[in-house]
Amino acid sequence: MINLVKNLSVYNRRTKSSVIRELLKLTNQPGIISLAGGLPAPDLFPVETMREVVNSVLDKYSAAALQYGATEGTPELKAELVKLLKETEGLDLKPENILITTASQQGLDLIGKTFIDASDPILVELPSYIGGLQAFKSYGAEMIGVKCDDDGLLLENLELKLQKLLEEEEHYKFIYVVPDFQNPSGVTMSQKRREQLIKMSEKYDVLIIEDSPYRQIRFEGKAPDMLYKLDKSSNVISVFTFSKIFVPGLRLGFMIGHEEIIKKLSKMKQSLDLCTSPFNQLIAAEFLKGGYLPSHIEKINASYKSKKDAMLNALQEYMPKVEGISWTKPEGGLFLWLRLPEHIDTEVLFYEAIKKQVAFVIGSAFYCDKTGNNTMRLNFSYPSEEQIDEGIKRLALVVKKFL
Amino acid sequence: MINLVKNLSVYNRRTKSSVIRELLKLTNQPGIISLAGGLPAPDLFPVETMREVVNSVLDKYSAAALQYGATEGTPELKAELVKLLKETEGLDLKPENILITTASQQGLDLIGKTFIDASDPILVELPSYIGGLQAFKSYGAEMIGVKCDDDGLLLENLELKLQKLLEEEEHYKFIYVVPDFQNPSGVTMSQKRREQLIKMSEKYDVLIIEDSPYRQIRFEGKAPDMLYKLDKSSNVISVFTFSKIFVPGLRLGFMIGHEEIIKKLSKMKQSLDLCTSPFNQLIAAEFLKGGYLPSHIEKINASYKSKKDAMLNALQEYMPKVEGISWTKPEGGLFLWLRLPEHIDTEVLFYEAIKKQVAFVIGSAFYCDKTGNNTMRLNFSYPSEEQIDEGIKRLALVVKKFL
Structure with a gap:
């Protein structure tokens, strides 16, 4: 075999099997x-419903559902998305503002x-x-971290960073945010911060990437406006997925933006996979057209709310009541965020937790500046309520040992 | 909006809407x-069959078919592919030698x-x-063209190019070939050339990418061995797709290579789309397991052979019998290649052909060195035999005008 190391691209060599992947292996x-x-x-x-919808696609479209399709996406799905985003978000879109992607990860890769x-x-x-950091890093991006609190991005910190970049004559390309029930923190950016962020994008002439996989998974509270809706300067690209509101197994997502931006993204998609599966796109179009989405989302939200409450209750019951231990209280999504006193390193704690038969993701994996050692991400969508209760109980015991 | 030009990546700016895309618009x-x-x-x-297979996947796997899957691919499909490649190509593979991709275009992108x-x-x-040139160019590759004849790659020319690169202290990364019924030329690399190419890969310590979308679409003649089979040094990566032997609409393909190489490719796929649709993978696995493939390929081959013969007959009947006009006689695939006398520019001829209501792809689009102006690609898989006859008749009239 050729000498692999000497023949790999710089990026491949620099991409280490991440700590998180190594740790996840232990959780199985x-x-x-x-x-x-x-x-x-x-x-x-x-x-x-999937079975009904698939059979209906084959009835209606027959062989046409199985042929290659347009790189931009099939017109049937785009038409449904125009309707959906009008109804749910008040957006006025044309099909030309939409690019269908092979799930939102491809959307992030395309942006890179x-x-x-x-x-x-x-x-x-x-x-x-x-996943966003990884995609952008694969094109050599230099990550500049901006501090956040429980209302999202800290705008003063953002402005500081933007000014510094301007002074250094650096050409910043965009601001990447997950404004709704963020992965990993579960935090939602407040309406006020969103409005300020849009102003900042105009002042500093910078694109905003609004990654929005969880927005529809809201159990309670009122949704702030999408950044896309607040923006009047076509400075926002929003990225969506069907993975959380329908099924991940179709690998289907979409992005919206100014027509000219969508054209540029679309040109790049050509060499990635020519087009996203037209069969899967028609399945999603049929699912939307059949009106199945709202009741399905209701069902998801009822279940996840109950699991989230179970996790909050367990944290309240079992976690030691000491200074420095706190957690986010998300109104939706799949995750919450636990902060421990600064002297505790969750990577060290992780191995102890595995011994006690409970696993989480270490927080530092999500920090581009390698901070966040005292934090962790907890998922409540997948485990049962019983597992959540028992899991948090075990975790609390481990935390106590580290205090 | 931000100034788009000033914010695009170099590659995006350098990718022009290709001549071929512009010309294709006229063909609709x-x-x-x-x-x-x-x-x-x-x-x-x-x-x-698709309907049966999909319903069977939902019966057997239920929700598991709709969840996220492993980046490397689902075990069920890999197991079927190990069997298939043993039976049809005599390859001894393990699942670790296989990476499932979102069709072969993603395979090419991953290689880049x-x-x-x-x-x-x-x-x-x-x-x-x-599609290969485009994917590799998107990572900044410098294309070095190697001459070919009706037996494929000219090895002396390849060696010349390799030696020159060595002298220039350039680090060549791989040789990219489509050895079976090449797109665009329809040419198949002979057994002898294949053996020589493998020797060359050892001598010059260089990877070979064997892009193999059409290999199973053979109507006549005996298949030479796959490069992958001839190679004993793990220097070959082969790229396949289900688009031509099943349906393109699933966007499903796979690549095979040494386990260590597959690991490196897999690491890159993570940031592209996390995984290929497990639902679509299980559909393909069920199609293979059900034994539907051989008779389906037989049906395709019978139809395409008949269309290919119709095209050869029409060329024989209508094309002017003059020095400099020749065409390839493929034993399989979807395309053949027409060469006209050197003074004829098929891009100029194209507009005349459109006036006469027939379209083709200009040959120069496939040449990285911008030569091949007197050539064109003709597709026989999609049009009917009547359309092929009439189309070639019209084309011959245009060619006569240019002589």
Whole structure:
């Protein structure tokens, strides 16, 4: 074989098997309660609706459902999405504002490929979604972390970073945010912060990437406006997925933006996979057209709310009541965020937790600046309520040992 | 909006809407017989088998078919592919030698992402598959064209290019070939050339990418061995797709290679789309397990052979019998290649052909060195035999005008 190391691209060599992946391997042992994953609950997947919808696609479209399709996406799905985003978000879109993607991870990769040259700075949240960081890093992006609190991005910190980049004559490419029930923190950006962020994007002439996989998974409280809706300057690209509101197994997502931006993204998609599965797109279109989405989302939200409450109750009951231990109280999504006193390193704690048969994701994995050592991500969508209760009980015992 | 030009990546700016795309737009006008496309014939798609198979997947796997899956691919499909490649190609593979991809275009993109840094030279055929060139170019590859004849790659020319690169202290990354019924030329690399190419890969310590979308679409003649089979040094990566032997609409393909290489490719796939649709993978696995593939391929081959013969007959009947006009006689695949006298520019001829209501793809689009102006690609899989006859008749009239 060729000398692999000498023939790999720089990026491949620099991508280490991440700590998180190595740690996740340990969580698959029998008996372990995993609060580490990020999977939706499969018992909620609409298997029988799926069967109906698939058969209906084959009836209606026959061979045409199985042919290659347009890179931009099939017109049937785009038409349904225009309607959906009008009804649910008040957005006025044309089909030309939409690009269908092979799930939202491809959307993030496309953004990298479209905008990033090696060493270009981009601004990301502290903490931020790993899949986004990974995609942008693969094009050589330089990550600049921006501090967050329980209302999302701290705008003063963002402005400080933007000014510094301007002074250094650096060409920042975009600000990447997950404004609703963020992965990993579960935090939602407040309406006020959103309005300020949009102003900032105008002042500093910078694109905003609004990654929105969880927005529809809201159990309680009122949704702030989408950044896309607040923006009047076409400075926002929003990225969505069907993974959390329908099923992940179709690998289907979409992005919206100004027509000219969508054209540029679409040109890049051509060399990635020519087009997203037209069969899967028609399945989703049929699912939307059949009106199955609202009741399905209701079902998901009822289940996840109950699990989230179970986790909050367990944290309240079992976690030691000491200074420095706190957690977020998300109104939706799949995750919450636990902060421990600063001297505790959750990577060290992780191995102890595995011994006690409970797993989580270490917080530092989500920080581009390698901070956040005292934090962890907890998932409540996948485990049962019993597992959540028992898992948090075990975790609390481990935390006590580290105090 | 931000200034788009100033914010795009270098690659996005350098990717022009290709001549071929612009020309293809003209071929959609009513009345035009298009020999330009590259689509499989949809009337051959096994719609009812698809329905059976999909329902069986939902019966057997239920919600598990709709969840996220492993980046490397689902074990069920890999197991079927190990069997298939043993039976049809005599390959001894383990599941670890296989990576499932979102069709073969993603395979090509992954190869680019895994091996290419900007300005790295790679060696490609003259002419070569556009989708491959596009994917490699997106990582900044420098294309070095190698001459071909009707037996495939000219090895002396390849060696010359390799030696020159060595002298220049350039680090060539791989040789990219489509050895069976090449797109665009329809040429198959002979057994002897294949053996020589494998020797060359050892001598020059260089990886070979064997792109193999059409290999099973053989109507006549005996298949030479796969490069993968001839190689004893793990220097070959082979890329396959289900698009031509099943349906393109699932966007499903796979690649095979040494276990260590597959690991490196897999690491890159993570940030592209996390995993290929497990639902679609299980559909393909069920199709293979059900034993539907051999008879389906037989049906395709019978139809395409008949269409290929119709095209050869029409060329024989209508094309002017003059020095410099020749065409390939493929034993399989979807395309053949027409060469005209050197003074004829098929891009100029194209507009005249459109006036006469027939379309093709200009040959120069497939040449990385911008030669091949007197050539064109003709597709016989999509049009009917009547359209092929009439289309070639019209084309011959245009060619006569240019002589």
